[in-house]
Amino acid sequence: MIGIKVVLMNPIAKSQLAPSGVLKVAIFTGNYLLVTGSDANGTPQGVSPDLAHALASSLGVPASLSSYANQVEAVDSVVAGVNDIVLIGSDPVRAQKIDFSPAYVEIEATYLVPADSIFQDIAEVDSSGVRISVWGVSAYGLALERIIKNAHIVKAKDEAEAFNTFVEAHLEALAGLRSGLLKEQLSIPGSRVLDGKFAEIQQAIGIAKGKPEALLYLHNFIELSKASGFISDLIAKHQVVGLSIAPPVDQ
Numbered sequence: 001m002i003g004i005k006v007v008l009m010n011p012i013a014k015s016q017l018a019p020s021g022v023l024k025v026a027i028f029t030g031n032y033l034l035v036t037g038s039d040a041n042g043t044p045q046g047v048s049p050d051l052a053h054a055l056a057s058s059l060g061v062p063a064s065l066s067s068y069a070n071q072v073e074a075v076d077s078v079v080a081g082v083n084d085i086v087l088i089g090s091d092p093v094r095a096q097k098i099d100f101s102p103a104y105v106e107i108e109a110t111y112l113v114p115a116d117s118i119f120q121d122i123a124e125v126d127s128s129g130v131r132i133s134v135w136g137v138s139a140y141g142l143a144l145e146r147i148i149k150n151a152h153i154v155k156a157k158d159e160a161e162a163f164n165t166f167v168e169a170h171l172e173a174l175a176g177l178r179s180g181l182l183k184e185q186l187s188i189p190g191s192r193v194l195d196g197k198f199a200e201i202q203q204a205i206g207i208a209k210g211k212p213e214a215l216l217y218l219h220n221f222i223e224l225s226k227a228s229g230f231i232s233d234l235i236a237k238h239q240v241v242g243l244s245i246a247p248p249v250d251q
Contacts, residue, residue, distance in 0.1 A: 013217035014059050017084055017207070023056040023063045025049075026074040026086040030138075030159070033107060033179060034087070034203060036238050042067070047234045047243070048087040048203070051104065054230065055085070055205070055221060071137055078208055085218075089139025090204040092146075099209050101218035103202030103246035104231050109140035110197050112166070112174040112181040115190025122196040125173050126151050133166040134175040135159045143199035144175050177201065179242030202246060223248060 017023060027044045029035045036046040043049070044067050056063035066083060068074035071094075077083045079097050090100040111132070113119050125132065128150045134141045136155030144153060154171060156162035163184055166174035174181065181193045205218050225231050226245055235243050 010213060010217055013213040014061070016211040016214035017217065018056070018059055018061045019084070021061055023052070023059060023061050023085065024083040025052040025056075025063055025065045026068055026077045026083040026088075027052065027065050028071050028074045028086070028088045029067045029069055030071070031089075031107075031177075031203075033177070033240050033242050034105075036240065038067075046238050047105070047231075047240060050234050050237070051205075051225070051231075052085070052087060054225070055218075058221060071139075075206065078206060081208065084207065086206045087203070088206060089201045090206070091139050091142045093142050094139075094206065097209075098206040099211070099215050101205040101207075101215070101222045102249035103204045104222050104226060105203045105235070105243045106200045106246050107203065107242060107244070108178040108197040109143065109175065109199045109201055110178050110181065111194045112176065112184055112188075113172065113192055113194060114170070114188065115192075117172065117192065119173070119194060122194055122198055125194070125198075130173065131169075131171040132173045132175050133162045133169075133171045135162045139201045140175060140177060140199055143201065147198055177242070219249070 027048055029044055034046050034048040035044045038044050043065055049065055053063050071088055074086050074088055075094055075097055078086045111125050119125055126148050130151035131154050132151050133154045134144055135158055154165060156165055185191050185193055207214055231245055
């Protein structure tokens with residue numbers, strides 16, 4: 001990432017992104033595709049943490065990572081100035097509080113349906129009388145609220161509760177990321193993960209509003225990271241299946 005540092009260095013952007021001289025990073029740890037573990041000190045490891053360290057390196061500052069299991073708290077930590085950036089799924093609801101860089105990766109969101117389900121197509125799930133269990137504050141849960149017109153969304157406080165509600169209440173569908181649903185499928189004989197997607201969840205870097213130079217810096221950093229193959233290298237390094245490189249975005 002040395003080349004990216006040379007291309008991007010901007011003292012105003014640096015002062016906006018890391019005003020203390022340390023890039024303070026909020027890492028949402030609930031997405032196991034992006035955070036695959038932690039070291040002996042509990043510091044998160046994976047694609048997102050590595051990307052945060054690369055961003056700090058491009059600015060010439062160290063990174064300090066804080067883990068958050070709750071997306072709302074991670075976003076709010078940036079709004080409050082506790083952290084400088086957050087790595088999380090971008091969404092219009094969250095964009096009311098913070099600004100987002102272009103996406104660096106995308107993840108398909110779809111449905112798990114029980115063995116006796118009549119559904120063969122994603123669009124069929126949005127029907128009157130259908131109940132969909134979902135982790136309400138997840139990026140795919142927020143996307144589902146905008147998409148669903150006829151079915152009833154049953155919101156859960158976390159991923160585990162969404163799965164348990166789907167099973168115990170015999171709901172018609174469970175919404176989630178494809179990679180996670182494929183694992184849940186193994187515990188429900190005959191269940192199926194539907195082909196296609198109801199949304200493609202984009203993972204990005206968020207910052208507090210009112211920092212235009214920093215936002216431009218992030219745009220260029222992400223686009224160069226994708227174009228250079230750095231994001232692909234991170235995915236390969238952590239042996240993650242289920243992530244796709246986000247398409248390029250013009251400034």
